[in-house]
Amino acid sequence: KAGVTQTPRYLIKTRGQQVTLSCSPISGHRSVSWYQQTPGQGLQFLFEYFSETQRNKGNFPGRFSGRQFSNSRSEMNVSTLELGDSALYLCASSSHLAGGPYNEQFFGPGTRLTVL
Amino acid sequence: AQSVAQPEDQVNVAEGNPLTVKCTYSVSGNPYLFWYVQYPNRGLQFLLKYITGDNLVKGSYGFEAEFNKSQTSFHLKKPSALVSDSALYFCAVRANSGYSTLTFGKGTMLLVSP
Numbered sequence: 251k252a253g254v255t256q257t258p259r260y261l262i263k264t265r266g267q268q269v270t271l272s273c274s275p276i277s278g279h280r281s282v283s284w285y286q287q288t289p290g291q292g293l294q295f296l297f298e299y300f301s302e303t304q305r306n307k308g309n310f311p312g313r314f315s316g317r318q319f320s321n322s323r324s325e326m327n328v329s330t331l332e333l334g335d336s337a338l339y340l341c342a343s344s345s346h347l348a349g350g351p352y353n354e355q356f357f358g359p360g361t362r363l364t365v366l
Numbered sequence: 367a368q369s370v371a372q373p374e375d376q377v378n379v380a381e382g383n384p385l386t387v388k389c390t391y392s393v394s395g396n397p398y399l400f401w402y403v404q405y406p407n408r409g410l411q412f413l414l415k416y417i418t419g420d421n422l423v424k425g426s427y428g429f430e431a432e433f434n435k436s437q438t439s440f441h442l443k444k445p446s447a448l449v450s451d452s453a454l455y456f457c458a459v460r461a462n463s464g465y466s467t468l469t470f471g472k473g474t475m476l477l478v479s480p
Contacts, residue, residue: 254409283468292472293456306467340409352398352417352460355468357409 252277254358256341262364268329271361275322275343282324283355284316287338296339299324328363336365368393370459370471378477379447387442387474389457399440400458400468401431410456416440417462427451447478 255274263269275282284296295308299318316326322343328335342355369392379385391397398417402410414425421433431442440457457471 285470293470295467295469298467305465308467342410352415352462354400354412354415356412357402359407359409 254341254343254356256339256358256361258361259359260362260364262366263331264366265331265333267331268327269331269363270325270327271339271341271363273324273326273341273343273358275324275341276345276356279343279345279356280322281344282318282322283342283344284324284326285340285342286310287340287360288336293340296326331365333365336363338362368459368461368466368469370457370469372455372457372471372474374474375472376475376477378479380479381449382446385444385447385451385476385478387455387457387476389440389442389471390438391440391457391459392438393459393461394463396462397440398460398462399431399433400460401425401429401440401442402456402458402470404454404456404473406453413442413455447476449478449480452476452478 257272281300283298286294297316298306302318313329318324338360340360342357344353344355371390400415401413404410413429414423416423416433424430429444433440454473454475456473458468460466460468
């Protein structure tokens with residue numbers, strides 16, 4: 251099976267712009283989660299989707315949003331970018347709702363966002 | 367709120383020696399516990415998990431972890447370290463009820479010297 255794919259891999263934006271990141275989960279996986287990874291804060295949970303419904307949301311401002319499509323692909327959007335949004339954004343998929351059973355998550359390689 | 371503590375930012379060990387990467391957690395109810403590894407410029411890779419049962423869990427690449435409920439710990443171990451084990455290791459916890467999320471520790475950098 252192909253793994254989790256994320257596009258683009260690298261992105262450079264300027265403050266005030268918006269950005270959309272894409273994630274394609276492993277075939278058959280219906281749960282997608284997003285994380286922000288920074289050196290200072292580690293891995294911070296953004297949101298989780300299952301069957302097109304947002305099941306959980308982390309403690310991030312409303313500038314961060316996401317959605318999931320009927321084919322389980324997911325996108326996240328960050329509007330009005332700030333310098334502090336520079337990070338590695340990781341997407342992970344699992345075969346069940348992440349908050350339910352004990353299935354591990356499979357991570358994509360991430361999108362490296364740099365905000366200038 | 368659930369949390370994970372990885373008290374060491376970095377662990378240094380010589381190749382061939384045993385290694386331990388520490389993790390303690392806090393969660394309401396019973397935990398599901400995970401270890402992941404991250405190599406440079408890569409996403410996280412799953413190593414092993416504890417769900418229930420035997421407190422000693424064996425995972426990929428010769429790693430194992432011991433669940434200790436009284437000490438709320440889930441330390442990662444390997445009997446003989448390899449230089450290729452050098453990477454960033456994350457411990458994570460999830461409560462086994464409701465729509466709980468996966469909470470990660472800040473990570474421990476493991477450096478194995480030849």
